[in-house]
Amino acid sequence: MDKTYHNHIQIKVAITLKKLLSENKTHPVNTNDEKEVLKSYEKIAIAADLRKATVNDIFNANTKSRIITLIAIVEALGFSMNVFGEIYGAVTEKEIADFQLFKKNKEKQKRN
Template sequence: MAKTAIALRLLLSRNKTLSQNESADIIDSYEKIAINATGDIRKATVNNAFSGKKRSSMVTIILIVESMGFTMSDFGEIYNDIKDEQILKFQQDILKQQS
């Protein structure tokens, strides 16, 4: 779950960087992802996927990735490059937010 959330956050971060440098309508928020998704997806579902607290279905992940304008290959490359240290830091950050 954490690895998926990290990969999604990295993709969203790319879009946020692009949206600051370009005037195009780039998907750079959870709300825009939910609105742009081709399937019926709620903002809360998007939020859950990015939080890493709940397991997301593959359909949800595909909808999110594609709504941001990326391919599953893009997602897979990032997912495979995530190191154990990144996962540990992500989990520690989540624990800090909860306390």
């Protein structure tokens, strides 16, 4: 498999996780207590027992995620891998292109 294919997977994973995070912010799965809702990468990292940088890199498609890490993040958000898979499978090429454009523009801004 080539690098482009792996990058495509990384982006789909990131898009899916961002959708789960967004859903968790608006309709918390694990709690009704506003303080307990996972709304940041730091809170996800703590709940999943991961480094914040690892969570950040996965959410921004900067690194390949191991399945154990991915499961820990998904479960910390209160979702099952079945839900993750459904959302992952529904990610469109347009969403991928939009994500790539956003990431490219963000990197451009960093350089300037």
